[in-house]
Amino acid sequence: MKDKSSYSLLKRFIKEAIYEKRTLAIVTITIIGSAIANIASPYILSVAIDNYIIPGRYAQFWLIAVLYLLALVSQWLFATLQTFYTEVFGQKVLKNLRRMLHDKMLVSNLNFFKDKSTGDLVSRIINDTNVINDVLVSGLLGGLSSLLSLSGIVIAMLFLDVKLTLVTLSSVPIMVLIALYFGGRMRSAYRDTRQKIAKISSVVEESVAGIETIRSFGKEEDTEKEFSKASTETIKAYLRVAVYMGIFWPLMNIASLLSVIVVIAYGGYQAYLGAVSIGVVVAFIQYAQRFRGPINNVVSMYDSLQSALAALERTYEVLDDENVEEYEGIHIEKIKERIEFRNVWFEYEKGRPVLKDINLVIPAGSKIALVGKTGAGKTTVASLLMRFYDPTSGSLFYDEIEGREISRRSLRKRIGYVPQETYLFPGTIMENISMANPDASKEDIIKVCRELGVHDFIMKLPKGYKTTAGEAGKLLSVGEKQLISLARALLKDPDVVILDEALSSIDPKTERLVQDAMLKLMNGRTSIIIAHRLSIVKYVDNIVVIDEGKIVEKGSLDELLSKEGYFYKLYTSQHS
Numbered sequence: 001m002k003d004k005s006s007y008s009l010l011k012r013f014i015k016e017a018i019y020e021k022r023t024l025a026i027v028t029i030t031i032i033g034s035a036i037a038n039i040a041s042p043y044i045l046s047v048a049i050d051n052y053i054i055p056g057r058y059a060q061f062w063l064i065a066v067l068y069l070l071a072l073v074s075q076w077l078f079a080t081l082q083t084f085y086t087e088v089f090g091q092k093v094l095k096n097l098r099r100m101l102h103d104k105m106l107v108s109n110l111n112f113f114k115d116k117s118t119g120d121l122v123s124r125i126i127n128d129t130n131v132i133n134d135v136l137v138s139g140l141l142g143g144l145s146s147l148l149s150l151s152g153i154v155i156a157m158l159f160l161d162v163k164l165t166l167v168t169l170s171s172v173p174i175m176v177l178i179a180l181y182f183g184g185r186m187r188s189a190y191r192d193t194r195q196k197i198a199k200i201s202s203v204v205e206e207s208v209a210g211i212e213t214i215r216s217f218g219k220e221e222d223t224e225k226e227f228s229k230a231s232t233e234t235i236k237a238y239l240r241v242a243v244y245m246g247i248f249w250p251l252m253n254i255a256s257l258l259s260v261i262v263v264i265a266y267g268g269y270q271a272y273l274g275a276v277s278i279g280v281v282v283a284f285i286q287y288a289q290r291f292r293g294p295i296n297n298v299v300s301m302y303d304s305l306q307s308a309l310a311a312l313e314r315t316y317e318v319l320d321d322e323n324v325e326e327y328e329g330i331h332i333e334k335i336k337e338r339i340e341f342r343n344v345w346f347e348y349e350k351g352r353p354v355l356k357d358i359n360l361v362i363p364a365g366s367k368i369a370l371v372g373k374t375g376a377g378k379t380t381v382a383s384l385l386m387r388f389y390d391p392t393s394g395s396l397f398y399d400e401i402e403g404r405e406i407s408r409r410s411l412r413k414r415i416g417y418v419p420q421e422t423y424l425f426p427g428t429i430m431e432n433i434s435m436a437n438p439d440a441s442k443e444d445i446i447k448v449c450r451e452l453g454v455h456d457f458i459m460k461l462p463k464g465y466k467t468t469a470g471e472a473g474k475l476l477s478v479g480e481k482q483l484i485s486l487a488r489a490l491l492k493d494p495d496v497v498i499l500d501e502a503l504s505s506i507d508p509k510t511e512r513l514v515q516d517a518m519l520k521l522m523n524g525r526t527s528i529i530i531a532h533r534l535s536i537v538k539y540v541d542n543i544v545v546i547d548e549g550k551i552v553e554k555g556s557l558d559e560l561l562s563k564e565g566y567f568y569k570l571y572t573s574q575h576s
């Protein structure tokens, strides 16, 4: 264990978890109550035997019998309450951690996502928090409760008879060794089963996502083999757990019985000599049987701490990531005059600029097309416009206000972005469009869809506007989805539109629909089109040609064609 950092991680976690004070107070009470009740019942039994049963004082016997019953009932009651409230506490901590992680994702900038895969983030939010709950909350509280019970039992035993206590405790090291050796193996085998299950789900996930590629390359057999391998490994891992479980608990029981035998033999002999009473020996027999569970809990708490600390470290890594979007800044109501790039340089990775000294003025209401080979930097220009990133050096100005000073939210409200691939949120088509403007009525939405020519094909879907995104995702083509995205952007009524043409091929009929819808959306608005097809460039005022992060040509279609330069080559290669 990396002591110092593990300690500070734990300290921070405990400090943050402790804010659930009320639930934690209830858990603490149940833990203490449980420990006391656990110690009390054997003790009461010893008193009952020595002071009432053996002397034959049956008149007052009912009192001690009621006390014994009470101790047993409270033992059960506290144990139940402890399990329940530990879970309540754990779930609250879990919910809070998950909320913090999810919120963090929502406010993080795109650098945050650069080195994290979807699977990794999902696993941090779902699995790591689960491990933290299991080990750090339930495990730690269970372990502390066991430690308290163990200490209580030892104190009660010492109080009754010191020598007998030492004899009884002689089997404890054996139990600790068993718990360390076999228990440790059992837990690590169990962790292994979780990893194997995760492997199965990732194979399934990949098969579903890549089903078309699998089919087209005839890779069904390989995928099937991979799945079978993962399944077999899972079975093996579960069988290992079963074997270790089969060995572990019976061994613990034997060790526990060993101490009972020792107590009976030694205690019995002492009782025969009159050194201890029968009641005390009976109490010791009961105490001796109560060691195995708590000892296993304490050992397993220590054992699992390592994996939980790793999970905690991964969780804090996300929470402490400094790539956060700043939402403060000047609120802009409208982009009225122009957008300007002034000496803009940008690099995703230090020392590798992808935009180099971009200077560009986009007057309000004008239309420009960004053209260039793949990887030239067109999408990056669009990302800077929306402040997904800020320039590494140089500035963007919106009506002479420096981009970095403007509130990101207010800026993005003024921009309608139509990405290459449309993301449909869970929900209906209607909800997917209305998210652009929650105040819009159904009629407004239908009007916008009619205007863009989207209405007819939405009505052809099985449930029209009520078709869910899941169904629509399968039924709609890339172009049709982009039409929905265009409707979404129009409903927002932005000042600026950024359109990223779909790369995938679209059938000619839909392509015409998409182009018409694009032109309607662009009408009267500052428009920046990332043009892949070049047929759209007829409709723009200016074409900006980017190559390797630099603007290499700029001008109207006629100007650039007559120049017979870089653009001319691109254009003629697509139109030949």
Ligand SMILES: Nc1ncnc2c1ncn2[C@@H]1O[C@H](COP(=O)(O)OP(=O)(O)OP(=O)(O)O)[C@@H](O)[C@H]1O
Residues within 6 Å of the ligand: 114, 348, 349, 354, 372, 373, 374, 375, 376, 377, 378, 379, 380, 381
């Ligand atoms: N998130 C990122 N991290 C690191 N490098 C990136 C990132 N996004 C893009 N790049 C790199 O920046 C360069 C410009 O990419 P960009 O996506 O802006 O080009 P593009 O002209 O839009 O290309 P395409 O037409 O293929 O979409 C490329 O070399 C690309 O590999």
